[in-house]
Amino acid sequence: MxxxxxxxxxxxxxxxxxxxxxxxxxxxxxxxxxxxxxxxxxxxxxxxxxxxxxxxxxxxxxxxxxxxxxxxxxxxxxxxxxxxxxxxxxxxxxxxxxxxxxxxxxxxxxxxxxxxxxxxxxxxxxxxxxxxxxxHVRRPPPVEGVPTPLATLTDRELEVFTLIARGLANDEIAAHLVVADTTVKTHVNRILAKLAMTSRVQLIVLAYETGLIRPGAGAALWAASENHRGRR
Structure with missing residues (x-):
């Protein structure tokens, strides 16, 4: 309960x-x-x-x-x-x-x-x-390469981070990357630890703040993700 x-x-x-x-x-x-x-x-x-x-x-x-x-x-x-x-x-x-x-x-x-x-x-x-x-989030000017706060992430972790920021759940990320759910969970836990954060929401906010995701850029994926959850 x-x-x-x-x-x-x-x-x-x-x-x-x-x-x-x-x-x-x-x-x-x-x-x-x-x-x-x-x-x-x-x-x-x-x-x-x-x-x-x-x-x-x-x-x-x-x-x-x-x-x-x-x-x-x-x-x-x-x-x-x-x-x-x-x-x-x-x-x-x-x-x-x-x-x-x-x-x-x-x-x-x-x-x-x-x-x-x-x-x-x-x-x-x-x-x-x-x-x-x-x-409420003012996107900084575009910069070349990976934003400094995300520099500790590996290429795969950055890819997972981006998908999280676009609103995808773990199973959806796994399907997108063609990997196991447990692999995605491991990546998510490592990302949270490296960035000293405790929730996916904080990751999403950081993605917008660093300019990795632009407001509205993930709208289609976000809507699809919500529709998928609603059918479960």
Missing amino acids: TSVVVADDQDLVRFGLEMVLRARGIDVVGLAADGREAVETVRRTRPDVVLMDIRMPVLDGIAATAQITDAGLPSRVLVLTTYDLDAYVYGALKAGAAGFLLKATPPDRLVAGVDTVAAGESLLAPSLTRRLIEE
């Missing part, structure tokens, strides 16, 4: 989410009304997923996400936001969040999102993510 901590400063939202999740078989192991309480609760309960609001008192969701990520806790953060272009969401993704959803998301999709993140995947709604990246 997937375990979850819900962090939101609004009582109605917090308890409402708890009811929705419990009704669908998800184990809500903790509730938090601010970011500091969220970090403490996650340290104590070590849930699979944290549903994290952005705007909270004492410690906001971005700082709380960064503390959870930096502490090496196994919990994966799924950000909940009210607005589809919330300027704070980008900061949360850079801090290590595994993805984000709108608070207006239907209950079934919310539960599916929790399960997706708990399974180790990233949750990046195409309609929101492309707009967010184009709005």
